[in-house]
Amino acid sequence: MVPLDDWHAELKTRREAMREILQEADCDGALVFGSHGHSEHFRYLTNFAPVLGDAWLVIAGDGPTCALDFAWQLEEARRRSGRSGWRGQLGAASVVAERLAEASPRRVGVAGLDRLPVTAFETIREPLTRTEFVDVGPSFAKLRRRKSPLEVELLREAARLTDGGLDAARAGAKPGVTERELAADIGRALGPEWAFPPTVIGGNEDPIPIREPTDRALAEGDSVMVDIGAAHEGYQADAARTFVIGEPNDEQKRVCRPAAHLSPATHWRMHAS
Numbered sequence: 001m002v003p004l005d006d007w008h009a010e011l012k013t014r015r016e017a018m019r020e021i022l023q024e025a026d027c028d029g030a031l032v033f034g035s036h037g038h039s040e041h042f043r044y045l046t047n048f049a050p051v052l053g054d055a056w057l058v059i060a061g062d063g064p065t066c067a068l069d070f071a072w073q074l075e076e077a078r079r080r081s082g083r084s085g086w087r088g089q090l091g092a093a094s095v096v097a098e099r100l101a102e103a104s105p106r107r108v109g110v111a112g113l114d115r116l117p118v119t120a121f122e123t124i125r126e127p128l129t130r131t132e133f134v135d136v137g138p139s140f141a142k143l144r145r146r147k148s149p150l151e152v153e154l155l156r157e158a159a160r161l162t163d164g165g166l167d168a169a170r171a172g173a174k175p176g177v178t179e180r181e182l183a184a185d186i187g188r189a190l191g192p193e194w195a196f197p198p199t200v201i202g203g204n205e206d207p208i209p210i211r212e213p214t215d216r217a218l219a220e221g222d223s224v225m226v227d228i229g230a231a232h233e234g235y236q237a238d239a240a241r242t243f244v245i246g247e248p249n250d251e252q253k254r255v256c257r258p259a260a261h262l263s264p265a266t267h268w269r270m271h272a273s
Helices: 004-024 040-046 074-081 093-103 118-125 137-145 149-172 179-190 250-255
Strands: 029-034 055-060 063-068 086-088 107-111 132-135 199-202 223-228 235-244 267-269
Touching (some): 004 029, 004 040, 004 137, 004 149, 029 040, 029 093, 055 093, 063 074, 063 093, 107 137, 149 179, 149 223, 149 235, 179 199, 179 223
Parallel strands (some): 029 107, 063 086
Antiparallel strands (some): 029 055, 055 063, 199 223, 235 267
């Protein structure tokens, strides 16, 4: 785990960069939205993503305020973000509307507008008849694409854990083992945080490229496709491999030529934070 002091220093740099984006867009306020499973922008500035519900960051007036739909993670959010201004309330859009109405900004830059529910946005805009809302999501996404040294280390760790999952897949794919059993073994090797649940598809007759593992037992001669990814503090890796139990037949050799020139390292992708 990255020490909280290091995270707080990282967040300070990110927030300063966000303020520069707002200045360039001539905004005196900001609204950053995240939803369950899609909290990338929000987590990038707070080091926190809720397990359920929506999340809001308001930058206006005398300081930032964060609002969640549920209150049970407020203490965790305060600790991870290094900020005390968190509120939890079902239907947190009303908290956001109240906070913006108090500050009465002239122009608000919005990150996460493409995910923001229409009804919530209407609740926020209703008392702000003189406020203009501007989409700064593309500029913010461009900022997130440039990785800091801390982010690179987190991605490397997610990739290392994913490579361990591939090792577990190769070692565990044996005749008689079911897809579900192999997926469970892979999941244990990946560790406590996954980019997505492990996918295991065995056999040569199923045309479905992605599905949940089943109770089908693997057999000699099966092609086995695994699609897996570990995550580490919100940063995710993604790797897919296909291999054969036993000796490959001519058809398997034709459709799955081994790429000897490729490194076994996983493909990295930044999903959150």
